[in-house]
Structures are given as structure tokens and as C-alpha cells.
Amino acid sequence: MNTKTKTGGVIVRAMWLLVLMSLITGLIYTMAVMGLGQLLFPSQANGSLLSQNGKVVGSALLGQQFTDNGHLWGRVMQYDVGTFTDENGAPAAYAWPSNLSPASPAYEALVAERVEKLRASNPDRAGEPVPVDLVTCSGSGLDPHISPAAAEYQVPRIAKATGKSEDEIRETIRQYTEGRLLGVFGEPRVNVLKVNLALDGMLS
Structure with a gap:
């Protein structure tokens, strides 16, 4: 050969x-x-979609922005719906993490502004520290969770806006608080979208 x-x-x-x-x-x-x-x-496998009356209202894996007093506020979102569109020309959501250095004066001023906004919106918590996850952005810019402390910080405001008792709000938050993975990894966290859908009577 x-x-x-x-x-x-x-x-x-x-x-x-x-x-x-x-x-x-x-x-x-x-x-x-x-x-x-x-x-x-x-x-x-299908995106952890949440539906109400056959209509998809969100995903348990993606944060949505809530700014009214009757809902739980999530983490700061870098959210853009004006840059990209889908195949039908409709706005496509895009998110990104902040590229500001945590040591920069600009970042310090931005966080201070957010802290003041949170304090003004939650006067019952005057003098209490603002939970850090309410004034900082996550790595993805679309984190759906906040800490139990961040959720508790907002309870009085939500109760006043919705007419529900603080205990009712806390019970709803408790229902959608996820524990550590396998009881060991990570920290307990509250799914903001699920809590808000439950407050609206769209999730039980």
C-alpha cells in the first residue's frame, strides 16, 4: 500500500x-x-413562565420593574426597550450591568440618590439602614430576587397603599421566599414578581 x-x-x-x-x-x-x-x-425548560388566564405575565427568572407604592420593588434594573426590536418591530427588552466602578464618585452619588428615594418612599423606616440590594444593580441587570430584609423594609408602605395588614403582606412574602439551594448554598431570597402577582390576586 x-x-x-x-x-x-x-x-x-x-x-x-x-x-x-x-x-x-x-x-x-x-x-x-x-x-x-x-x-x-x-x-x-420552558423558561419558568408565569401565566394568568392563559396569558403569560412574566418569568420567575426575570425581574420586572415596579415603582408604585402598592407593589414590592426589586433591584435596580438597567432596562432598555428603545434600542432593539423583535422580528415584528416591537420593542425588545435589553438589560446590562452597570460599568461604574464602586469606588467612583459617580457611583457613590448614584447610590446616595437611590437611598434618598427609598427613604422618601418608605417614611415608616426613617432612621433604618436601606438594604443594599435595593440600591445596587445585579450582574445581569434583571435579577428577579431581593433579600428578605429588603422585602421587610417595604412592608409598611405596601400595607398602606393596598389597605392590607402588614401581617398579610408578610405572609405573602413568606410564601414566595425561596430557601438556600439544598439547604446549604446561597441565601434565602424573595421572588419580587411572584409576590406582586399574588398581591394583585393573579397568583395564589
Whole structure:
């Protein structure tokens, strides 16, 4: 067998290996993972969408911006709906983390402004420290959670705006407070969107 024949055989085997691995890793593996996801975790695999009367009202994984007194406020969001559009020309949401240095005067002034806004909107908490997650942006800019302390800070304001008792508000917050992963990893956190949907009677 000459060198040319050997080279041709190697190329053929390499091509067959390429096709085989493409089928295994690009098709079979992908379909298997997708199928298992739909079978074992259908909600998570489809975006953890929250629906009311057949209409999608949000995702448990993505924050939404609430600014009225009758709702729980989430983390600061860097939110833009004016730059991009979808295939139908409708505004497409885009979020990003802040690129300001935490040590910069601009960032310090921005946080101070947010603190004053929170204090003005929550006068019953006068003199109390403002929870840090209410005045800082998350890495994604779309974090759906806040700390239990940040939720508790807002209870009196929400109770006054909705006419519900503070205990009712706290119970709603408790229902949508998630614990540590496997009881060990992370910290307890409150899903802002779920709490607000429940306050509106859209989630039970």
C-alpha cells in the first residue's frame, strides 16, 4: 500500500468520525437533554413562565420593574426597550450591568440618590439602614430576587397603599421566599414578581 492510499484511508475514516461525532454530540445528545428537560423539569425548560388566564405575565427568572407604592420593588434594573426590536418591530427588552466602578464618585452619588428615594418612599423606616440590594444593580441587570430584609423594609408602605395588614403582606412574602439551594448554598431570597402577582390576586 503506497502513501497516497494510506492518506486516502485516513481521510475517509476521519470524515466518518466527524459525521458520527456530529450526530452524537450535535443531534442525539441535544435531543436527549431537551427531552429529559421537558419530561423532568417542564416549567424550567420552558423558561419558568408565569401565566394568568392563559396569558403569560412574566418569568420567575426575570425581574420586572415596579415603582408604585402598592407593589414590592426589586433591584435596580438597567432596562432598555428603545434600542432593539423583535422580528415584528416591537420593542425588545435589553438589560446590562452597570460599568461604574464602586469606588467612583459617580457611583457613590448614584447610590446616595437611590437611598434618598427609598427613604422618601418608605417614611415608616426613617432612621433604618436601606438594604443594599435595593440600591445596587445585579450582574445581569434583571435579577428577579431581593433579600428578605429588603422585602421587610417595604412592608409598611405596601400595607398602606393596598389597605392590607402588614401581617398579610408578610405572609405573602413568606410564601414566595425561596430557601438556600439544598439547604446549604446561597441565601434565602424573595421572588419580587411572584409576590406582586399574588398581591394583585393573579397568583395564589
